[in-house]
Amino acid sequence: MKGQCLCRKVTVEIDEAPEYINICNCRFCRSLGAAWGYFRKAQVTVTGETKSYRRDDLDEIFLDGYFCPTCGTCTHYVNFAQPERDRMAVNTRLFEQDELDGIEVRYLDLRGEDYIRTATGKIGDGCAF
Amino acid sequence: MKGQCLCRSVTIEVENAPEFINICNCRLCRKLGSAWGYYLPQAITLSGATTAYSRDDLGYQAGCETHFCTNCGTSTHFVVTHPDHEGVGVNTRLFEQETLQGIAVHYYDTRSRNSPEDQPERTGEGTIGDGHSF
Numbered sequence: 001m002k003g004q005c006l007c008r009k010v011t012v013e014i015d016e017a018p019e020y021i022n023i024c025n026c027r028f029c030r031s032l033g034a035a036w037g038y039f040r041k042a043q044v045t046v047t048g049e050t051k052s053y054r055r056d057d058l059d060e061i062f063l064d065g066y067f068c069p070t071c072g073t074c075t076h077y078v079n080f081a082q083p084e085r086d087r088m089a090v091n092t093r094l095f096e097q098d099e100l101d102g103i104e105v106r107y108l109d110l111r112g113e114d115y116i117r118t119a120t121g122k123i124g125d126g127c128a129f
Numbered sequence: 130m131k132g133q134c135l136c137r138s139v140t141i142e143v144e145n146a147p148e149f150i151n152i153c154n155c156r157l158c159r160k161l162g163s164a165w166g167y168y169l170p171q172a173i174t175l176s177g178a179t180t181a182y183s184r185d186d187l188g189y190q191a192g193c194e195t196h197f198c199t200n201c202g203t204s205t206h207f208v209v210t211h212p213d214h215e216g217v218g219v220n221t222r223l224f225e226q227e228t229l230q231g232i233a234v235h236y237y238d239t240r241s242r243n244s245p246e247d248q249p250e251r252t253g254e255g256t257i258g259d260g261h262s263f
Contacts, residue, residue, distance in 0.1 A: 006160040006195075007182060025263040030222050031135035031203045033162020053136060053201040065135075065202065071182045072197030072204055073160045093159050097240060107261040111226065118260030126252030127236045127261060129154035 003094025005073035010048035012075055012094050014039055021092050021103055021123065026110035028055065032065060032074040034091040035105070035129070041088050050075055097129060132223030134203035139177030141205060141223055143168060150221050150232055150257065153249065155239040157184065161195065161204040164234070164263070165218040170208070173217055179205055193218075226257060234262040 002013045018037025023029070029036070050066040062081035067074045076090045092100060105128040107119040121128040131142045147166025152158070158165070179196040192211040197204050205223065209216040221229055236253030255262035 006157060006184070008186070023261070023263065025226055028135060030226065030263050031201075033164070033204060033220070033222055035162070051202065055135070057137070067197075067202030069180070071160070072180065072195065072202050074162065074202055091162070093162055097154055097159065107263075109260065121261060126238065127152075127255060129152065129159050129236075 001095055001099055003090075003092075003096075005048075005068040005071055005075060005094060007068060007071035007073075009070050010046065010050055010068045010073070010075050012090055013045040013047075014090060015043045017100060017103060018090070018092060019103075021100070021105045021128075022108060023105060023128075024108040024110050024115075028063065028065065029110075032067075032091075033093075034074045034077075034089075035093050036077075036089040037092045038087055038089050040086045042086075044076070044088060044090060046076065054080075093129070097123060100124075130224055130228055132219070132221075132225075134177075134198040134201055134205060134223060136198060136201035136203075138200045139175070139179055139198045139203070139205050139223075141219055142174040143219060144172060146224075146229060146232060147219070147221060148232075150229070150234045150262075151237060152234060152262075153237040153239055155237075155249075157195065158239075161197075161220075162222075163204045163218075163220040164222050165207075166221045168217045168219060170215055170217050173206070173219060175206070183210070222263070226263060229257040232257045234259075 101124040105121040234255040237249040239249040
């Protein structure tokens with residue numbers, strides 16, 4: 001499955017649809033407006049120029065977020081603090097929505113100390129894009 | 130009300146909370162993942178460096194220019210560029226979620242929209258704080 005940013009300069013290819021998609025309201029996820037699917041690194045091929053951003057406002061920093069420098073679309077993030085952890089996240093909004101129809105969407109409220117799952121939806125339910 | 134991008138390089142200040150927020154799945158809105166509140170251009174104050182992008186894949190002149198933080202990529206706002214209209218869409222995700230609590234969120238499916246004249250279909254209703262409208 002191939003996805004692209006708004007201006008089509010960045011392409012992300014994955015070898016299967018994600019099992020589920022997370023939408024979260026932590027500062028990182030809410031600011032970037034991403035809907036994350038999770039993959040092993042070998043499952044993901046990113047082509048085209050991306051720019052990375054690493055937060056400097058946290059006690060513990062572990063993520064690099066990537067976006068297209070031409071159109072701003074958030075493409076993926078990588079946990080750089082645990083390179084041995086074979087996992088990365090792709091913004092599933094790169095893919096055509098029709099290709100994701102029916103996939104479970106988990107809404108997570110992270111404003112407190114713990115994750116709270118506040119809702120479950122699925123792509124195609126009229127709210128989960 | 131003041132909002133900031135992820136890295137806090139860009140600040141947008143508005144006088145009032147938006148009346149409502151739109152979340153839409155057209156190519157532009159879905160890729161950028163924004164939740165738009167609407168304002169007149171003079172009602173917002175912007176500071177910090179943004180990069181502008183206008184679509185060139187529509188087959189007609191794009192009616193808006195989108196802006197994002199050059200440093201962290203956060204979508205900040207769009208500006209209507211159509212000569213007969215004015216307006217700005219601010220990404221309400223710049224503001225703390227608590228300051229938007231209770232505001233109506235309209236969900237629009239525009240996958241079946243073929244021209245700028247087609248009215249998008251409203252497919253869902255929410256409010257900020259309902260557990261899925263962030």
